[in-house]
Amino acid sequence: MASGDLLLRTHAGAPVLARAFPCRLRVPARRRSGLVSPLAAARVDVAGRVRPRGAAAVQKRRRRDAEESLPFSRVVTRRDAVDEDEEDVEGEAPQLGAVTSAGEAGGVDGSYLSDTRFDQCAISPLSLKAVQDAGYERMTEVQEATLPIILQGKDVLAKAKTGTGKTVAFLLPAIEVLSTLPHQRNQLRPPINLLVMCPTRELAIQVAVEARKLLKYHRSLGVQVVIGGTRLTQEQRSMQANPCFSTRLKGVKVLVLDEADRLLDMGFRRDIEKIIASIPRERQTLLFSATVPEEVRQISHVAMKKDYKFINTVKEGDEETHAQVSQMYMVAPLDQHFSILYDVLKKHVAEDADYKVIIFCTTAMVTKLVAEVLSQLKLNIREIHSRKSQSARTKVSDEFRKSKGLILVSSDVSARGVDYPDVTLVIQVGIPADREQYIHRLGRTGRKGKEGQGLLLLAPWEKYFLGTVKDLSISEAAVPSVGSSVETEVKNAVRKVEMKSKECAYQAWLGYYNSNKTIGRDKSRLVHLAEEFSQSMGLAVPPAIPKNILRKMGLNNVPGLRSS
Ligand SMILES: Nc1ncnc2c1ncn2[C@@H]1O[C@H](COP(=O)(O)OP(=O)(O)OP(=O)(O)O)[C@@H](O)[C@H]1O
Numbered sequence: 001m002a003s004g005d006l007l008l009r010t011h012a013g014a015p016v017l018a019r020a021f022p023c024r025l026r027v028p029a030r031r032r033s034g035l036v037s038p039l040a041a042a043r044v045d046v047a048g049r050v051r052p053r054g055a056a057a058v059q060k061r062r063r064r065d066a067e068e069s070l071p072f073s074r075v076v077t078r079r080d081a082v083d084e085d086e087e088d089v090e091g092e093a094p095q096l097g098a099v100t101s102a103g104e105a106g107g108v109d110g111s112y113l114s115d116t117r118f119d120q121c122a123i124s125p126l127s128l129k130a131v132q133d134a135g136y137e138r139m140t141e142v143q144e145a146t147l148p149i150i151l152q153g154k155d156v157l158a159k160a161k162t163g164t165g166k167t168v169a170f171l172l173p174a175i176e177v178l179s180t181l182p183h184q185r186n187q188l189r190p191p192i193n194l195l196v197m198c199p200t201r202e203l204a205i206q207v208a209v210e211a212r213k214l215l216k217y218h219r220s221l222g223v224q225v226v227i228g229g230t231r232l233t234q235e236q237r238s239m240q241a242n243p244c245f246s247t248r249l250k251g252v253k254v255l256v257l258d259e260a261d262r263l264l265d266m267g268f269r270r271d272i273e274k275i276i277a278s279i280p281r282e283r284q285t286l287l288f289s290a291t292v293p294e295e296v297r298q299i300s301h302v303a304m305k306k307d308y309k310f311i312n313t314v315k316e317g318d319e320e321t322h323a324q325v326s327q328m329y330m331v332a333p334l335d336q337h338f339s340i341l342y343d344v345l346k347k348h349v350a351e352d353a354d355y356k357v358i359i360f361c362t363t364a365m366v367t368k369l370v371a372e373v374l375s376q377l378k379l380n381i382r383e384i385h386s387r388k389s390q391s392a393r394t395k396v397s398d399e400f401r402k403s404k405g406l407i408l409v410s411s412d413v414s415a416r417g418v419d420y421p422d423v424t425l426v427i428q429v430g431i432p433a434d435r436e437q438y439i440h441r442l443g444r445t446g447r448k449g450k451e452g453q454g455l456l457l458l459a460p461w462e463k464y465f466l467g468t469v470k471d472l473s474i475s476e477a478a479v480p481s482v483g484s485s486v487e488t489e490v491k492n493a494v495r496k497v498e499m500k501s502k503e504c505a506y507q508a509w510l511g512y513y514n515s516n517k518t519i520g521r522d523k524s525r526l527v528h529l530a531e532e533f534s535q536s537m538g539l540a541v542p543p544a545i546p547k548n549i550l551r552k553m554g555l556n557n558v559p560g561l562r563s564s
Pocket residue numbers: 135136137138139140143160161162163164165166167168289290416417418419443447448
């Protein structure tokens with residue numbers, strides 16, 4: 001984002017889009033001012049949550065609990081007008097015959113790279129130069145497999161393991177498609193030609209960075225990042241007042257759903273459908289993810305043409321996770337989790353001076369709590385989740401990308417797509433939302449063929465989750481015996497954490513497990529487990545919860561819960 005950005009509140013969206021995505025817009029200073037980078041960027045904050053009801057409520061809550069806001073998109077647009085104008089902005093069932101398996105092609109020496117060089121394939125000299133400037137010489141397997149098919153104009157659903165270059169795999173051919181379109185100079189409101197949707201802000205920002213790299217020599221194309229915001233009503237009003245953004249969306253030639261399975265699951269599906277309804281039917285659609293469960297193949301017709309190609313670079317019989325990442329799980333009562341975490345982290349830090357750890361927690365407030373406890377224990381902790389301001393999120397994310405010797409405690413905002421290099425260990429505390437989320441979180445380590453470690457820390461009653469990942473090479477690790485001095489140290493650290501953080505964590509914890517199909521089914525057991533959690537925070541009596549929150553969770557008359 002250029003330093004000379006202007007901030008203005010603005011309007012956008014045809015009615016259908018406006019309802020879904022009220023916006024706040026940040027538009028770059030004009031190019032002629034000489035303040036902005038060659039590829040001007042605008043940022044639109046987008047949000048529009050509807051109060052959940054009934055079955056939809058569970059989905060909405062799940063989405064909120066998972067800390068992933070509305071879909072965020074990255075947009076490639078004709079550049080001139082973005083620079084010039086501080087404007088208001090804001091198929092059918094899968095064909096089995098269409099499956100292309102690139103797995104057989106294999107990598108070189110088991111690497112994630114293919115043996116095809118970028119200079120051997122049909123891309124423009126401008127793109128090739130940019131690819132080479134980015135330091136990419138050989139294509140990754142998924143890039144090699146998808147490029148020719150996308151260039152043929154086909155819709156593509158692609159599955160490839162985490163950290164194997166899917167972003168370039170969809171951006172590069174999409175840019176090639178756009179670069180052949182006639183360039184209309186000096187348009188005030190340039191059409192948006194490529195729309196990339198992804199499930200988190202960090203991912204949207206990251207893909208924009210990659211897009212700018214690839215567009216380095218394509219002078220007529222610019223990038224805008226449109227991400228979720230929090231000022232709902234005001235933004236909603238302003239966006240509804242202006243049809244500009246949806247008019248620009250009429251220019252979409254290529255639509256990409258990054259992390260397609262996440263975007264097409266029930267939590268996001270309605271929003272995606274609304275967006276798809278506002279872009280032309282005549283377009284090319286690309287869906288990419290490291291996980292493509294069968295249901296997603298079933299519903300991919302929401303976005304794709306009938307004759308789309310499914311390209312799967314995960315070989316038949318191979319796991320969806322990387323062989324070079326060791327996966328362990330530990331099962332221990334909740335009241336030991338902080339001590340175990342501390343012990344595992346201390347050992348890891350001592351073993352690897354270049355340690356870089358991500359700890360995934362179930363919700364934003366539990367993330368905050370864990371970060372506070374570990375900070376009290378003098379570990380080098382950073383914290384990221386949806387309750388942090390966007391500027392704090394970006395700052396932490398940038399720092400973690402560049403640094404070593406850091407531990408990032410995160411909610412699922414970092415679960416998908418985020419490319420932090422050289423992560424040495426991923427710890428998941430508590431059950432992930434599902435098997436896919438486990439795979440994506442683990443995929444933050446072992447990227448680009450590097451080694452990594454994963455640890456899943458479960459309470460005994462969470463052990464059932466292992467059944468969903470039994471095809472993966474995940475083995476049991478012995479619970480470390482933690483000395484009494486460490487236990488006392490941890491207890492003191494927990495004691496120092498503010499009561500408010502504990503209350504919020506308790507409430508969030510209850511909400512998360514309440515919406516879990518297995519654990520949330522038996523409410524009295526749930527309440528009992530929540531009490532265990534509250535004891536693990538050193539509380540003798542579980543905190544009271546506001547009545548309206550209990551009602552929203554459907555727990556208002558459950559014995560054992562205190563209301564306030
Ligand atoms: N051809 C290439 N050669 C070398 N590095 C590459 C190549 N293509 C992409 N990369 C780099 O590989 C890393 C991983 O890429 P990317 O984040 O796109 O992976 P991904 O498959 O989308 O992962 P995830 O499933 O986690 O979203 C990035 O740092 C990217 O810059």
